[in-house]
Amino acid sequence: MQHYDLVIVGAGLVGLATAREYLRRRPGLRLLVVEKEPRIAAHQSGHNSGVLHTGIYYTPGSLKARACVTGHRAMLAFCREHGIPFQLCGKVIVALTEEELPRLQALYERGQRNGVQGLELIGPERLREIEPAAAGRRAIYSPNTGIVDFTRVAAALAEEITAHGADLRLSCQVVGLLPRAAEIVVQMRSHPPTAASQSGSCEEELTARAVITCAGLYSDRLARLTGDDGGLRIVPFRGDYYVLRPEKRQLVRGLIYPVPDPRFPFLGVHLTLRPNGEVWVGPNAVLALAREGYGRWQLHPRELWETLSYGGFWRLARRYWRMGLAELYRDYVKRAYVRQVQRYVPALEAEDLLPGPSGVRAQALAPDGSLVDDFVIRRGQRVLHVQNAPSPAATSSLVIAQMIVDEAQAQFAL
Numbered sequence: 001m002q003h004y005d006l007v008i009v010g011a012g013l014v015g016l017a018t019a020r021e022y023l024r025r026r027p028g029l030r031l032l033v034v035e036k037e038p039r040i041a042a043h044q045s046g047h048n049s050g051v052l053h054t055g056i057y058y059t060p061g062s063l064k065a066r067a068c069v070t071g072h073r074a075m076l077a078f079c080r081e082h083g084i085p086f087q088l089c090g091k092v093i094v095a096l097t098e099e100e101l102p103r104l105q106a107l108y109e110r111g112q113r114n115g116v117q118g119l120e121l122i123g124p125e126r127l128r129e130i131e132p133a134a135a136g137r138r139a140i141y142s143p144n145t146g147i148v149d150f151t152r153v154a155a156a157l158a159e160e161i162t163a164h165g166a167d168l169r170l171s172c173q174v175v176g177l178l179p180r181a182a183e184i185v186v187q188m189r190s191h192p193p194t195a196a197s198q199s200g201s202c203e204e205e206l207t208a209r210a211v212i213t214c215a216g217l218y219s220d221r222l223a224r225l226t227g228d229d230g231g232l233r234i235v236p237f238r239g240d241y242y243v244l245r246p247e248k249r250q251l252v253r254g255l256i257y258p259v260p261d262p263r264f265p266f267l268g269v270h271l272t273l274r275p276n277g278e279v280w281v282g283p284n285a286v287l288a289l290a291r292e293g294y295g296r297w298q299l300h301p302r303e304l305w306e307t308l309s310y311g312g313f314w315r316l317a318r319r320y321w322r323m324g325l326a327e328l329y330r331d332y333v334k335r336a337y338v339r340q341v342q343r344y345v346p347a348l349e350a351e352d353l354l355p356g357p358s359g360v361r362a363q364a365l366a367p368d369g370s371l372v373d374d375f376v377i378r379r380g381q382r383v384l385h386v387q388n389a390p391s392p393a394a395t396s397s398l399v400i401a402q403m404i405v406d407e408a409q410a411q412f413a414l
């Protein structure tokens with residue numbers, strides 16, 4: 001049986017960055033990254049808005065806030081080192097109404113407390129200089145918010161780790177983790193499953209001194225393989241984007257964002273410049289019918305049942321059903337969504353918004369129905385599970401990796 005020092009499950013940005021960080025601290029470590037898809041960054045890391053966040057939104061002192069502020073800096077350095085293009089195109093967070101002004105002010109103060117550099121509170125004239133097509137009474141201008149193609153970041157990470165001796169195994173799904181006194185057995189099967197292994201049984205085993213799981217949309221399942229998910233459940237939320245017609249791209253120079261609802265910071269109309277010059281509008285957030293369900297009608301009955309049979313989901317739904325229905329309505333009725341967009345960029349018309357790609361967020365829910373906001377790393381015997389790595393974990397991935405490796409080294413003496 002093959003033996004490794006460390007096996008990392010999941011070749012998204014968090015798994016790949018963790019592998020890189022480990023190899024920087026422990027060159028020569030026998031390390032394997034296992035990914036169920038035939039390519040890296042196949043899910044959240046390759047289906048996101050591509051924004052290099054600066055850390056304005058997050059609760060001061062949280063892991064998220066710390067990791068984002070330093071992670072932004074680290075990511076820029078990584079991109080420079082690997083020749084990955086990025087653009088610090090800047091972002092405006094726009095207040096449209098009188099009621100939003102206190103929240104905008106509070107957000108500005110939060111950004112300052114988090115140590116975000118260069119923030120300005122601006123009035124309508126300065127807003128028009130920065131984003132001539134945007135409406136708004138007042139805004140926060142964040143000049144260091146940027147954009148990048150995170151799939152290129154993932155590719156550079158994979159190249160670096162394999163050049164330093166790591167193995168990367170694709171199309172291979174981890175289906176069992178069996179901790180023993182001196183090692184952990186990792187059970188795998190090919191993915192998608194062959195006829196012979198439809199049952200989910202294992203086709204191959206190897207051993208490792210330790211395992212770190214970074215499985216995104218399946219992080220709770222991986223945690224349950226060693227018996228403890230801490231009661232958290234991943235509920236997938238699909239986010240659809242529109243793409244602006246090329247002739248209308250010049251209406252958006254950088255990023256135009258709303259003042260977020262502190263309970264749901266990911267909701268609201270976002271207009272985002274992309275590294276290839278496109279402008280994406282979205283994503284929204286509606287319950288996905290499958291964990292990797294990128295299409296509106298893509299349904300996985302067992303996964304949907306997992307969501308619907310979870311008490312935490314119904315507690316969330318009871319509290320926020322109005323908001324959920326409104327989001328669903330705007331998902332199905334384009335006119336309703338366009339009306340929201342026009343509040344921020346009045347010159348846009350419905351025919352300027354073309355159907356675009358979508359992504360699925362791994363939203364961790366607690367049994368009481370609360371959305372788990374911060375990063376969560378759970379310890380087990382010879383295993384660490386990254387149970388929650390929500391946005392901005394792409395921006396912060398290099399620093400989250402440092403936190404994970406600190407934790408792993410303390411626990412595994414590896």
Ligand SMILES: Cc1cc2nc3c(=O)[nH]c(=O)nc-3n(C[C@H](O)[C@H](O)[C@H](O)COP(=O)(O)OP(=O)(O)OC[C@H]3O[C@@H](n4cnc5c(N)ncnc54)[C@H](O)[C@@H]3O)c2cc1C
Pocket residue numbers: 009010011012013014015034035036037040041042043044045046047048049050051052053172173174175214215216217218222239283358359360361362389390391392393394395396
């Ligand atoms: C719509 C959307 C927009 C976003 N926008 C931004 C943004 O602009 N900026 C930002 O910083 N962040 C953004 N994020 C968040 C960011 O993309 C994620 O937080 C980050 O990519 C998480 O990385 P990950 O490696 O944890 O997860 P993933 O990228 O999902 O990787 C997990 C991997 O584990 C693999 N896996 C799962 N189970 C198994 C198994 N049993 N065996 C083997 N492999 C397995 C999966 O196939 C997958 O490749 C966005 C997310 C979404 C969904």
